[in-house]
Amino acid sequence: MNLLLLTPQEIDEQGCVQLTDRRHQHIQQVHRLNKGDTLQAGVINGLCGEAEILEQQPHLTRLKLNLYRQPPAPLPVTLLLALPRPRMLARSLEHLTALGVKKLVLMHTNRVEKSFWQSPELKPEKIHQHLILGLEQAKDTQLPEVHFKKRFKPFVEDELTSLAANSLKLVAHPGNYPSCPRNINQQLTLAIGPEGGFIDYEIELLKAQGFQAVQLGERILRVETAVTALLARLF
Known part of the structure; x- marks a missing residue:
């Protein structure tokens, strides 16, 4: 998982998201990231950027998004x-x-x-x-x-x-x-x-x-x- 991909519905009004599914497991078990670490993130059909881990528990990961750039150009x-x-x-x-x-x-x-x-x-x-x-x-x-x-x-x-x-x-x-x-x-x-x-x-x-x-x-x-x-x- 080179990009943490999210749906708009998962993001709250503060630009935060809480994960408990395979993405949470991947962040914890494969990337082995902790509170304060960042990873590449993006929203489906939207912008890309970074996500900072605000909370890391065995059963969940909570992140804050900073999205500011366009995704790669598509092939014509x-x-x-x-x-x-x-x-x-x-x-x-x-x-x-x-x-x-x-x-x-x-x-x-x-x-x-x-x-x-x-x-x-x-x-x-x-x-x-x-x-x-x-x-x-x-x-x-x-x-x-x-x-x-x-x-x-x-x-x-x-x-x-x-x-x-x-x-x-x-x-x-x-x-x-x-x-x-x-x-x-x-x-x-x-x-x-x-x-x-x-x-x-x-x-x-x-x-x-x-x-x-x-x-x-x-x-x-x-x-x-x-x-x-x-x-x-x-x-």
């Missing part, structure tokens, strides 16, 4: 990601949040197993938990938007034009395509398929919406590795 990207397998989804959500992705669309494609959509990892509380862990890792406060699209063709044909308006449109796909560009300086909509890749029909649908196919080389990467490599190269 909308990420369209084929729904990963459940175990990989949890890691991917945390990685993407830590990297600064603020708009994520999880979509169904031909090679996404239908059973993935029944996973407990897609419950709102589980999604929120992984987003929070990503924010804590990166010292960020801005929660990403996560959208679900279970029908690929209607989404691409009916919604993607407005979603990707005024942006560079790229689809990452293995094959004889141009190399992924580097260090772009504009809004981007990036589509990434499942481990088996998009099928040809899906690539053609995306191309019809103005997407250009690009590749990272001959190696086939796992989803979380490919996402990290692409965003690092692009930005």
Whole structure:
């Protein structure tokens, strides 16, 4: 936990907060902080700063906040990601949040197993938990938007034009395509398929919406590795 992340409702009129949950335990058992010590803190969708420990007891930690700076700038990207397998989804959500992705669309494609959509990892509380862990890792406060699209063709044909308006449109796909560009300086909509890749029909649908196919080389990467490599190269 690199950032103590709080909700506005937890903060009283004096700018103080009292914790008894995992954050209290982390401060006490991992950071091993005591009264008078400070740590990095922030409010969800708000400012960052420091928190001073006013009281430290076995069952609670009480802190005083001093918030004064903006969180890190987000990446200018909308990420369209084929729904990963459940175990990989949890890691991917945390990685993407830590990297600064603020708009994520999880979509169904031909090679996404239908059973993935029944996973407990897609419950709102589980999604929120992984987003929070990503924010804590990166010292960020801005929660990403996560959208679900279970029908690929209607989404691409009916919604993607407005979603990707005024942006560079790229689809990452293995094959004889141009190399992924580097260090772009504009809004981007990036589509990434499942481990088996998009099928040809899906690539053609995306191309019809103005997407250009690009590749990272001959190696086939796992989803979380490919996402990290692409965003690092692009930005």
